[in-house]
Amino acid sequence: MNYLQVAKPLVLPNGQQVKNRFFKSAMSETMANQDHQPDERYATLYRAWAMGGSGIVVTGNVMVDSTALAEPGNVVVEDERSLATLQKWAQAGTTNHTQLWMQLNHPGKQSPKYLSTQPAGPSAIPVHGPNQKYFNPPRELKNSEIHEIIAKYIRTAEIAQEAGFSGVQIHGAYGYLVNQFLSRKDNQRTDEFGDSLENRMRFLVDIYEGIRESCGPQFSIGLKLSVLDLDLEGFTEHDSIAVIQKMADLGIDLIEISGDDYENSTVGFSGYAHMIHQLTDVPIVLSGGFRRISTMEEALGTHDADMIGMCTPMAVMPDLPNQILAGSYQPVPLPLTMRSRKLDEKYSPTFITAYCEQQARRLAEGKRPQLYTSAWRALAASIQMHGPNGLTPRRAQ
Secondary structure, eight states, X not given: OTXXXXXXXXXXXXXXXXXXXXXXXXXXXXXXXXXXXXXXXXXXXXXXXXHTTOXXXXXXXXXXXXXXXXXXXXXXXXXSTTHHHHHHHHHHHTGGGOEEEEEEEOOXXXXXXXXXXXXXXXXXXXXXXXXXXXXXXXXXXXXXXXXXXXXXXXXXXXXXXXXXXXXEEEEOOTTOHHHHHHOTTTOOOOSTTSXXXXXXXXXXXXXXXXXXXXXXXXXXXXXXEEGGGOOTTSSOHHHHXXXXXXXXXXXXXXXXXXOSOGGGOSSOHHHHHHHHHHHOOSXXXXXXXXXXXXXXXXXXXXXXXXXXXXXXXXXXXXXXXHHHHHTOOOOOOOOOBXXXXXXXXXXXXXXXXXXXXXXXXXXXXXXXXXXXXXXXXXXXXXXXXXXXXXXXXXXXX
């Protein structure tokens, strides 16, 4: 099956070669200990994904600040206390000529009540939407605090490089802090980090340029954005294009664009991605809904994407790329349901997350994933992992 486009290598702008076009998108493992440090299970889990054949594997949320958490069990890397464990994680995750990138994140105001009494964001604007009751109103970050957070991103990237990770991905999607700065709705500052799009981009640009200066040109740096964050009153399509072009001009190595479902898009995912590809030369990863080989090949062939991002399928099939390349792949349906369309629509993000976390823990313990269809079972597993807070929404949407 090596005639497939997904089998072809990709050279990044910094000259690093990725062995194929499979990109294991970030999936929160939430397995950190009480001090939010990783243990040996991370090496076992990421060795499974590395041996599974992906060209690039991205870690779940790694937080840059222990006082600002997005989820229970987040790993925090802000100093070298767990360097030896990180080195084992990186060594395991880079076997089989795999690149392992650490995803860097800060939740800003999007830190749940049970984790933050008073979170902080670009402006003191509360979380809106159906899940707003799960988040406390934020305070506005001081200008000096913003510079401190930028320095934390850079420090975490330095530690990732020292530990042996191949690169980092800056999380700029899903309403987290980078996205909050980009959004006019969330960012109503009047200093150098607010007002104009150029200023709203400054937080992201300063993080990127700081990492690049500190870690050098050979260390890969990516950015994650999502079409689901596009908003006429906050972060517009025009804004997103300007951000992508700016980051491309600065030399970023890869941009992941997450969508709803490439195979059954309701927001013009493929059209947006194709347009982005016409406007910039930076390699683009598309993530969301890929299940069929034919669709993966179509996305690459029509230049909608340079890499195919997958997350949920790799929780139950960590060797999915190997299976495709060997010609033995059969898509695994994941029809999780609460047996109520209304409940499924409301709670699907929660039970899908819970299901993936449960499977990640099984892989981390050297066990095989479990296939089942009961969303109630997944929710029960989340309570077992995290207590009652396992059912609490972790994002605004």
